[in-house]
Amino acid sequence: MEFSKWAESKPKFKYGQLPILEVDGKELSQSLAIARFLSRQFNLVIEDPFLAAKADELVDFATELRLAFRPYFNEKDEAEKSHLKETLLKETIPKYYKIFEELAGTQSGNFITGDNYSWQDLFIANWIEVWGDLVVGDDFVNQFPKMKKIKESVFAIPAINKYLSTRVKSSF
DSSP, X not given: OOGGGHHHHGGGSGGGOSOEEEETTEEEESHHHHHHHHHHHTTOOOSSHHHHHHXXXXXXXXXXXXXXXXXXXXXXXXXXXXXXXXXXXXXIHHHHHHHHHHXXXXXXXXXXXXXXXXXXXXXXXXXXXXXXIIIIOGGGGGGOHHHHHHHHHHHTSHHHHHHHHHSOOOOO
16 A cells, blocks of 8 residues: 555544454455464464563564654654664664563574574564664664674575565565
8 A cells, every 4th residue: 555545544443443454355454464464374383482472572562663763753853853763773673682682692593483484584684674664774783793694594484585586675
C-alpha cells in the first residue's frame, strides 16, 4: 500500500494497523502473531522450550526498544525531534544494544540459539536493518559483533539473500 493512501484506508483495518495476513479468507493481525503463525507453518520454531523462550526474550526486548522510538517518530517540532534523536543515539540505543549483545551471546553458532535459524532470527535481523536505516545508520551495528553476525547470517540465507537483492526498498 502506498503511504499516501494509508490515511483513507486505515479505518478499514482491524486495530487501524498493518500488517494483515489473510489465510483461507480469515484475517490475522499484529506482526508478532503473524510471525509466530508463519513460523509454525514453515518450521521455523525452536524445538527446545527454554531456548525458544530465550529467543522470545530477545524479540520482546527489541519490541520494547521500538516503543522508545515512538516519541521521536511522532514529534513534529524539528528542534525537539533533533534532541530526541540525540538522546536515542547517545543513551537509549547503546543501552539496549549492549544488553541485547549480552543476551544474544549465550549460544555458539551464527544464530540466536546456535546453528539453526528461527523466526526470531529473521525478526531480529529485520529489526536491526529497519532501525539502522531509520535512525542510527547502518554502521552503528558494527559496535555489536553478535548482533551484526545474526543480521549477516540471516541475510546470507539463499532465499532471503535473493529477496533482498530484488526487493523495492521502503522505509518500513
